[in-house]
Amino acid sequence: MEGGDWFYTGAVKEHFMKPKNFYKNDKEVKNFDGYGRVGNVKCGDLMEMWIKIKDDKIKDVKWKTFGCASAIASTSMLSVMLKEKGGMRLEKALKLTGKDIMDRLGGLPAIKIHCSVLGDQALRAAIYDYKMKSGRTDLKVDKPAEFDEHAH
Ligand code: FES
Numbered sequence: 001m002e003g004g005d006w007f008y009t010g011a012v013k014e015h016f017m018k019p020k021n022f023y024k025n026d027k028e029v030k031n032f033d034g035y036g037r038v039g040n041v042k043c044g045d046l047m048e049m050w051i052k053i054k055d056d057k058i059k060d061v062k063w064k065t066f067g068c069a070s071a072i073a074s075t076s077m078l079s080v081m082l083k084e085k086g087g088m089r090l091e092k093a094l095k096l097t098g099k100d101i102m103d104r105l106g107g108l109p110a111i112k113i114h115c116s117v118l119g120d121q122a123l124r125a126a127i128y129d130y131k132m133k134s135g136r137t138d139l140k141v142d143k144p145a146e147f148d149e150h151a152h
Contacts, residue, residue: 007107007109008069008073008108008109009105009106009107010106011073011077011104011105011106012069012070012073012074012105012106012108013073015072015073015074015076015077015105016069016072016073016076019072019073019075019076020076020077020079020080021060021061021062021063021076021079021080021083022062022063022064022076023048023050023062023063023064024062028062029050029062031052032050032051032052032060032062033051033052033053033130033133033134034050034051034053034126034127034128034129034130034131034133035048035049035050035051035125035126035129036048036049036121036122036123036124036125036126036127036128036129036144037049037122037125038118038121038122038125038144038145040067040071040114040115040117040118042114043067043068043114043115045065045066045067045068045071045115045118046065046066046067047063047064047065047067047071047075047118047119047121047122048063048064048065048122049061049062049063049064049075049119049122049123049125049126050062050063050126051082051123051126051127051130053090053130053134054087056089056090056091057086057087057088057089057090058082058083058087058088058090058093059083059087060083061078061079061082061083061123062079063075063079063119063122065118065119067115067118068112068115070108070109070112070115070116071115071116071118071119073105073108074098074101074102074105074108074115074116074118074119075118075119075122077101077104077105078096078101078119078120078123079119081096081100081101081104082123090127090130090136090139091139091140093123093127094124094127094139094140094141096120096123097120098113098116098117098120101116101119101120102116121144124141124144125144127139127141128141128142128143128144
């Protein structure tokens with residue numbers, strides 16, 4: 001695929017049209033264990049994510065964004081990856097990169113790559129929140145950077 005092309009794969013379109021694990025209301029995340037909220041410094045778009053943890057695995061994920069189609073598609077795919085096979089181990093989830101998500105999506109236009117890391121960053125922020133609440137200091141995740149949504 002040419003780097004500058006505005007080409008979206010079938011997987012991107014599918015996840016954009018029917019996003020998986022999209023947040024619907026507060027009730028469904030009431031008993032979740034971690035919450036993260038991050039902004040994209042490039043475009044100013046926001047992403048929120050909630051995670052449910054059991055036995056060190058991600059059992060459920062909900063997310064919400066005011067980001068673009070690529071952010072929606074990549075975070076939807078990320079949420080599927082986190083929940084499949086009984087839930088991803090936290091340690092493994094922390095090693096996921098935007099590239100892993102893009103590989104599963106079959107790529108994104110180069111100009112949209114910054115959108116694919118938004119879900120990934122929200123996930124780290126949610127795991128950090130879980131770390132602080134649960135005292136799991138062994139988890140190797142740093143405090144997410146503060147984001148001023150009005151500065152963009
Ligand atoms: Fe902002 Fe894609 S343009 S997340």
